[in-house]
Amino acid sequence: MGQPYSLLMEHGEEESAEELFRTVLREAEHDRPWKGEIRNRSRSGFEFWTELSLIPVRVSDSTLENFIHIGFDVSERKSVERYLASSQIFAKSLVESATVGLFVASSTGACIYVNPRWSERTGLVLEQAKCSGWLRAVHPDDLGFVERHASQE
Secondary structure (H helix, E strand, O other): OOOOHHHHEEEOOOEOHHHHHHHHHHHHHOOOOEEEEEEEEOOOOOEEEEEEEEEEEEOOOOOEEEEEEEEEEOHHHHHHHHHHHHHHHHHHHHHHHOOOOOEEEOOOOOEEEEOHHHHHHHOOOHHHHOEOHHHHHOOHHHHHHHHHHOOOO
């Protein structure tokens, strides 16, 4: 209370509160609701994320009078998303720098990822290894066995 709303709210990292207000008003001009996620700040300075829907309300002469706002705290989900993103970056850096060749196949046996070391050792890049192309890297003596068992879970 008593603070400009722009000090209490930010829309993600890339959009200022003023830009968000302009976007919301543009949607309201066409009687369209706005939905998005905003980073809020409580009066005590605590930051939290809200998934917000703003629905324009007009009076009888079609003048925009107000907005109905429906919000849900999504702070925990955003925290998990940040954790997963950093974990994914960490895992990718480990896999990319591994000294052994690694590839990932789907449950059907289709190759969906190879690391740089696997490409160096086999001479095949991911585009060549995709689907069943990775079988070209299997030794001929092992090919029959691998083909029979590659798609079994």
